[in-house]
Amino acid sequence: MIVDDHEAFRQVIKAQLQTIGAECVECVDGRDALAQYPGCQPDVVLMDISMKGLDGLSATAQITARFPAARIVMLTEYDDDDLRQAAQEAGALGYLLKDDLSRLPAVLEQALRTPTLPGHPIPPPNPAMT
Numbered sequence: 001m002i003v004d005d006h007e008a009f010r011q012v013i014k015a016q017l018q019t020i021g022a023e024c025v026e027c028v029d030g031r032d033a034l035a036q037y038p039g040c041q042p043d044v045v046l047m048d049i050s051m052k053g054l055d056g057l058s059a060t061a062q063i064t065a066r067f068p069a070a071r072i073v074m075l076t077e078y079d080d081d082d083l084r085q086a087a088q089e090a091g092a093l094g095y096l097l098k099d100d101l102s103r104l105p106a107v108l109e110q111a112l113r114t115p116t117l118p119g120h121p122i123p124p125p126n127p128a129m130t
Contacts, residue, residue, distance in 0.1 A: 001040065003027040003056065004048040004075065009098070013046060013075070016104055030059025037063050037070070044111050047092070049076040049083060057083075057090045064091030071111045 002010045002017075002024055014024045025040050027033040031054045033045065045063070049056040060072045073094035074087040084095050093114045096107045 001025045001027060001033065001037065001042040001045040003030065003033040003045060003051070003059065005029050005051040005053075006048075009048075013101075013104075016101065020105060030054030030056060030062075033059050034062055037067065041067065041070075043071065044108055045070065045072040046075045046096075047072050049074055049078060049087070057086055060087065060092050061090040071114070073107055073111050 002013050004010050004013070005028055007028075010026050014026065017024050025036055025042060027036055029051045030047075033047065034054070037045070045060075047056040047060055056074060056076075060074070063070050063072065070091070072092045073096055074083075074092045075096050075098060076083065077098045079097055087095050093111045094107050096103060
């Protein structure tokens with residue numbers, strides 16, 4: 001599932017994911033993600049932080065509260081330790097900068113391997129993967 005309020009960016013991510021055979025559901029904001037998540041329960045959600053309507057942190061907290069096994073990776077332009085901490089507290093398993101999409105396959109793989117435990121630390125970016 002790709003949750004971002006910018007259609008062009010969703011298309012870029014979708015194209016990348018389709019190269020590895022992934023099926024994608026697109027959502028325009030957090031409310032849309034909350035509505036669609038129960039019906040598809042995707043393997044991984046790529047969630048933008050800053051969106052109009054319901055933001056990604058709030059949507060992540062609500063999804064992980066209802067579906068503790070949800071695997072959500074925050075996808076953002078903000079390289080900020082406070083946001084990284086807030087994402088972790090909301091239940092996100094990863095944090096990927098939009099200008100570092102070369103790491104997307106590795107981040108997805110890590111999210112799929114990471115136990116979905118509340119408060120599980122989000123690993124810092126790995127310079128070896130850039």
